Amino acid sequence: MTRNRWKLYTVLMLVVTLVIGMALPAFASLDDARDELDEIRREREQMEAEMEAAQSELERLVNRLERLESDLVSAQQTLVRLNREISEAEDLIARQAKKIEETIKEIEETETYLEEQTEYLEARLQSMYKNGTVSYLEVLFSATSFTDFLSRFGFLRSLIESDVELVEAIEAARDKLEEDKAFLEAELERQEERRDQLAEDRVKAEQEQVRISDMISEQQRLRDAAQAQMSETEEYIRGLEQDEKHMEDLIRRMEEEGRFNEGEAPSQLFWPVVLQDTGSKVYFIISGWRTPSRPNHNGIDIAPPHFNSIGHRNYGGSNPAIAVASASGTILEAGWNNSYGWYAIIDHGGGWWTRYAHLHLKPDYSVGDFIAAGQMVGYIGSTGNSTGPHLHYEVYINGTRVNPEPLLTR
Numbered sequence: 001m002t003r004n005r006w007k008l009y010t011v012l013m014l015v016v017t018l019v020i021g022m023a024l025p026a027f028a029s030l031d032d033a034r035d036e037l038d039e040i041r042r043e044r045e046q047m048e049a050e051m052e053a054a055q056s057e058l059e060r061l062v063n064r065l066e067r068l069e070s071d072l073v074s075a076q077q078t079l080v081r082l083n084r085e086i087s088e089a090e091d092l093i094a095r096q097a098k099k100i101e102e103t104i105k106e107i108e109e110t111e112t113y114l115e116e117q118t119e120y121l122e123a124r125l126q127s128m129y130k131n132g133t134v135s136y137l138e139v140l141f142s143a144t145s146f147t148d149f150l151s152r153f154g155f156l157r158s159l160i161e162s163d164v165e166l167v168e169a170i171e172a173a174r175d176k177l178e179e180d181k182a183f184l185e186a187e188l189e190r191q192e193e194r195r196d197q198l199a200e201d202r203v204k205a206e207q208e209q210v211r212i213s214d215m216i217s218e219q220q221r222l223r224d225a226a227q228a229q230m231s232e233t234e235e236y237i238r239g240l241e242q243d244e245k246h247m248e249d250l251i252r253r254m255e256e257e258g259r260f261n262e263g264e265a266p267s268q269l270f271w272p273v274v275l276q277d278t279g280s281k282v283y284f285i286i287s288g289w290r291t292p293s294r295p296n297h298n299g300i301d302i303a304p305p306h307f308n309s310i311g312h313r314n315y316g317g318s319n320p321a322i323a324v325a326s327a328s329g330t331i332l333e334a335g336w337n338n339s340y341g342w343y344a345i346i347d348h349g350g351g352w353w354t355r356y357a358h359l360h361l362k363p364d365y366s367v368g369d370f371i372a373a374g375q376m377v378g379y380i381g382s383t384g385n386s387t388g389p390h391l392h393y394e395v396y397i398n399g400t401r402v403n404p405e406p407l408l409t410r
Helices: 003-130 136-141 146-257
Strands: 273-275 285-287 300-302 321-324 329-337 341-349 352-359 376-379 391-397 400-402
Touching: 003 146, 003 400, 146 329, 329 352, 341 376, 352 376
Parallel strands: none
Antiparallel strands: 273 321, 285 300, 300 391, 321 376, 329 341, 341 352, 352 391, 391 400
8 A cells, every 4th residue: 555545545534533423423412302302292192191081080070060960950949849838838837827716716705605505594593593483393393283294394304405405515516616626736736847847858958959059169160170271281282292393393404404413512501581671680480390290391480570571460661571592592493382482492502402482572583593692582471371471491402301400500
């Protein structure tokens, strides 16, 4: 091998080695990106399974609610029936009491009549005695013949029997009225007991109606919560689907441009939320990286006071909170996502990206624009799947999301 040929061979080997050395990290970064894509897909599949389970639970709650509403209708019908029966019982009691009152009045009148007849008989006997009228025996013994005796005896017997029958008839009528009164009083007591029982049943029916109404309210609350959770899960799944598509597009673009891992990684990441007029940093983190309550949270949420949140009803009109670039780089994406709202992704080089989400307005950048460290990305807002003004901040290294907090300088 000649000297020149040896030199050419050596150069070629160095070039091949250099190319391989450069290609391996880039290929590894693509693997990391694909791993992140697989993670997003697994998370989407998991959320879809949870969505299916939530749908089954919602159907169970709706069926339970329908049964309870049917039970409530039955309880209301029972209460209407009991109120009607109580009203009827009250009418019967009133009529029975009136009958008893009338019977008592008849008894009193009969007693008065009996007293009058007794007094009349006594007065007649006293009158006969005082006027020297002969006794019954004298009337009999003064008969002139046996026929006259029988005639006198028959008359006296008829008179006595008539008096006795009259008294007995009056006493019988009184006794019958007393029996009627006792029967009516017993019937009145029975009707009052039935009314009292119906009143107890009504109290229980009212309590049952309240119990069922409370259960319906609770089931409605659970149903509404399940529906809200399903809506949130659907929104989250749509966000994951968009993340999946974005990641696929980014990987494809990086592969096509061959610069997936080009440049140097930033030496530090500056805090991403400051107040525009004063430059003061906002450190209030309302949700950290994958907390126990939010195991799928892939970033941190930083919230400024509402007084500094443009778009909030309590905004003070000055010194708004803004998102700033954590390091210099180029805009990789800037646009809208149903989950993230208005957002931007910055490529800082070396496979490092940062995402700024829920911005108040569309970022005033185009893909490929350069942005310097500390330069404004956008106003802090509450767009997309958000419950209040905050910045959702993510860090990617070689396509994989990592916890931003240890990487940020305060």
